[in-house]
Amino acid sequence: MTSAYVHGYDDREVERLQDQAGTLVDLLHHDTAYPAGSAVLEAGCGVGAQTVTLAQRSPGARFTSVDVSAASLAEAERRVAAAGLENVTFQQADIFDLPFAPASFDHVFVCFVLEHLARPVEALAALGQLLRPGGSITVIEGDHGSAYFHPDSDAAHDAIRAQIELQARAGGDANIGRQVYPLLVGAGFGDVRVSPRMVYVDGSRPALIDGFTRKTFTAMIEGVRAPALAAGLLDAERFDAGIRALHRTAEADGVFCYTFFKGTATR
């Protein structure tokens, strides 16, 4: 399958790949749609990676997307404009000090944000205050400790652990996905329901091999090489062996598994 990917595809293969390219978005977002007229807060929109998907899937809802970074917001605005969407308003703000009145929103959406916060329960509780009674919150987080693969490799696990350790030193938690249920319960929400969304990649799924195993997960771990070595978490030889082992799982007889967790709850 790998060689087929390198050398191109016929029309049927292209169609299949396009289907699969949408798999991750579908996996995470297929069951999120907000009613027309509802007011939705996207807390921590970053560069708008989820904003376009959200706003497209709920064209009648009004989104307020906030982020602490002006640079990220500018990129998010560019993406949303490029997609021709007009139902999103952007605002720069800190998730712990949001400039909205209590009960301002019908729904809150938080994706890949809690992993970076030292006090995720407090953040969720603050977001809950912005929800009208009966309003909903949706939380999506990854979990790097959920990654396992074939062939297995201690060096690959060491490289992944270096990323987890760096994120912990920055006050975050890269293994937060598995904690979405207790975090939402701890923040006082009701009707908490969490469903895991597992990405399973084997040789029959070339678009996921390239799009997820290589270009999403392995690229992310490769990206911490300099800080991981600078922090002395492991040496260059070990780190590079880990990266090679992750690329090895992307060969035709390799397998890669990773799980996101999606939680919903009501105020």
Added chain:
Amino acid sequence: MTSAYVHGYDDREVERLQDQAGTLVDLLHHDTAYPAGSAVLEAGCGVGAQTVTLAQRSPGARFTSVDVSAASLAEAERRVAAAGLENVTFQQADIFDLPFAPASFDHVFVCFVLEHLARPVEALAALGQLLRPGGSITVIEGDHGSAYFHPDSDAAHDAIRAQIELQARAGGDANIGRQVYPLLVGAGFGDVRVSPRMVYVDGSRPALIDGFTRKTFTAMIEGVRAPALAAGLLDAERFDAGIRALHRTAEADGVFCYTFFKGTATR
């Protein structure tokens, strides 16, 4: 939810628990049904844990269930008889030396067997010879390396690794689930499709907390205490700390994750 479980339930709760109690069987077997008149080989039936489910779900199929252990077969026969099933024949045989002519079966079913074999690809290839052309094989395996949980615990991972190491020393592989795709491809099967079946347990799922986290997974790890200590894989204090940590994941704010892999393919 834990205290609710200790202190009993109202009727609605009992109904929900009964639903959940069936979850694991449904998760693994809901999409396996054989046509009336088809001949199915269950290779390695053990004490018949899957045989009753299989035969009930395909009442018109004829099952031949084999195992190398006469004692296990006797227990499997007892269970099948107790369930009132008459579509199963038992036979004692070695999976590498099965007393059947080539192409004798329409379908082969193998569940929790490959994990114990030193040569799983050869076993699958031998089973493939017993299939008629176009016949199907179904393989289900767990993967102990897929277990992760909250709160996380190095001691718990050490205890789990001891079980994995003991199984490896016995010639098996407790992390085989993730390898089902390459094993089936390597054994020469076509149309190989693998789907992960993740068991996700949080405080909202008391039947799975008790039935899976405590009585299935943690009990299995507890069961290797004596051989793990005898082999010097870790000391008693560490092992017992690991078991306590696994029980800790079964409290109301704990989370436990484990994944089975189910593969189907054709000859």
